[in-house]
Ligand SMILES: Nc1ncnc2c1ncn2[C@@H]1O[C@H](COP(=O)(O)OP(=O)(O)OP(=O)(O)O)[C@@H](O)[C@H]1O
């Protein structure tokens with residue numbers, strides 16, 4: 001759209017090839033491979049300190065990888081400076097220019113690229129994020145949410161090949177956050193750019209992104225569509241970070257056709273082979289809380305079941321959450337949708353059966369730390 | 380005052396009004412109580428002498444009795460101050476402006492390096508900048524006279540290379556400007572450093588992210604963000620430099636005298652010079668105030684006005 005002043009023309013998918021970043025002896029990003037298809041909304045999800053910002057900074061060119069390559073399409077951008085990359089960032093702290101008005105902030109990028117009509121473009125971008133009425137204010141005179149929109153406009157106005165968003169909604173209250181999530185998604189669909197959205201809010205990642213990559217300790221644990229990640233987590237970390245899971249350590253007993261059977265704390269359970277990430281020796285068995293049924297009588301049929309004692313009942317309206325202590329001492333949580341006319345009137349101390357369809361169960365490699373964390377969360 | 384206030388609040392986020400002011404009327408007197416000691420001090424040691432100096436500047440001499448004055452409204456003192464000593468006024472403002480310029484040129488890279496480049500050497504450098512204050516201003520200027528003296532290392536080297544047209548460095552305006560630059564350099568470095576140091580690095584990175592190369596980012600982001608520091612530094616250098624007489628006295632000659640030298644000699648060496656000296660002081664003050672006002676109006680930020 002403009003005479004580029006040293007900006008590399010690169011179009012296509014964003015690729016990171018075995019990218020590693022070390023600070024001194026500490027590895028913040030560890031041998032990361034990533035493919036973000038052009039025009040997709042990609043979320044990088046992970047706990048604080050797992051290397052999300054560092055990854056984005058390497059894509060933006062604000063940090064150079066210790067090893068590995070960063071590419072857009074077939075253009076290798078490794079080693080190039082930030083101003084040469086067709087990439088813009090919405091910073092975690094907004095980083096608006098305090099000495100410039102909102103309009104001049106947004107016009108900064110186009111002006112540097114010597115686009116004529118930079119001011120008009122800026123106004124257009126401000127209208128897109130619905131803060132055009134604030135164009136002549138200084139950033140210090142804006143609320144957090146307004147600053148966030150300006151930061152977004154300042155990056156969007158350049159129509160970069162890749163837009164990086166570093167927890168742009170982190171500082172906002174829940175309501176505004178939900179509202180801006182919807183708007184961000186709308187804008188992304190409207191302008192069709194590649195968005196890489198960093199967040200540690202799994203709900204945010206799930207609702208907005210086409211693809212979610214779950215990151216932990218500088219590595220990608222699992223990547224896929226939100227529903228896929230939720231349905232079949234491949235590691236104990238993902239099982240806990242994306243939604244919640246009931247986990248139990250167990251030992252594989254053997255195979256029976258398409259199923260794996262395992263002994264989990266005194267109970268024999270089965271898992272479809274296709275859902276078993278770990279198939280030998282010590283494994284972690286898992287099932288999502290809403291896939292478990294709580295019953296007064298011993299269930300009949302083909303499901304797996306186990307007896308337990310109700311520890312706690314919390315009614316949330318659409319569902320009731322039961323915490324049930326199993327004979328092994330593990331506490332599982334079960335969400336029951338309130339479908340029945342006569343509610344199952346359970347109280348703490350009641351003896352119950354819990355049952356589930358083995359088709360929903362999964363196994364992941366044993367990870368003591370995660371198993372303990374899961375027990376902590378439910379217990 | 381505003382410039383100093385800027386340096387003072389470099390670390391903090393500026394004053395915030397106490398929220399419970401309204402609900403607790405009993406505490407309304409607290410701000411006045413806090414202002415009292417400083418206010419009294421200024422009243423006794425600043426306002427009273429200033430008023431007195433102003434009355435002196437309008438006094439007339441008893442004819443035939445040098446050194447004796449009577450109260451009068453004699454604007455002639457101001458006329459003399461401006462006509463007889465115009466060259467000294469011109470030099471004061473020119474030398475101060477030059478010293479401010481050179482101090483800025485030297486201080487900015489230094490402050491920039493301290494804020495962004497030296498890492499853990501930062502504190503060592505800060506101490507190095509402040510260290511000269513541990514010895515007397517006069518002694519340091521005397522030391523400069525020796526460094527720049529004809530037989531000293533600088534002048535003799537330059538002479539040997541035939542690079543010094545007049546043969547001397549001392550007793551020239553260059554020596555006076557150099558001395559002023561040196562003496563007021565820390566007042567330029569510290570405010571610039573403070574404003575650079577608190578600048579958000581992410582904002583500077585955002586410049587690069589938005590297609591500005593290193594120099595453009597500096598020109599359009601870093602420099603404007605340090606403008607309050609630059610403004611404070613130039614004021615803190617220019618104002619005392621314009622009133623200085625020590626450098627012109629120790630490093631200059633008769634043709635490099637500044638207003639400060641004239642005031643000093645009129646007060647202490649010329650019989651009957653009091654009213655003119657007072658008028659000179661007031662004129663200098665008014666000139667500087669007017670210039671600072673225009674300057675701050677032109678380049679100032681909301682923070683300073
Ligand atoms: N310049 C640096 N020097 C040393 N260590 C660093 C540096 N930058 C980041 N780190 C470390 O690298 C790790 C990853 O940091 P990063 O900022 O990428 O985390 P993050 O996933 O963005 O976390 P958050 O959600 O809290 O923003 C952290 O442990 C951090 O302390």
Ligand SMILES: [Mg+2]
Pocket residue numbers: 052053054092166
């Ligand atoms: Mg971060």
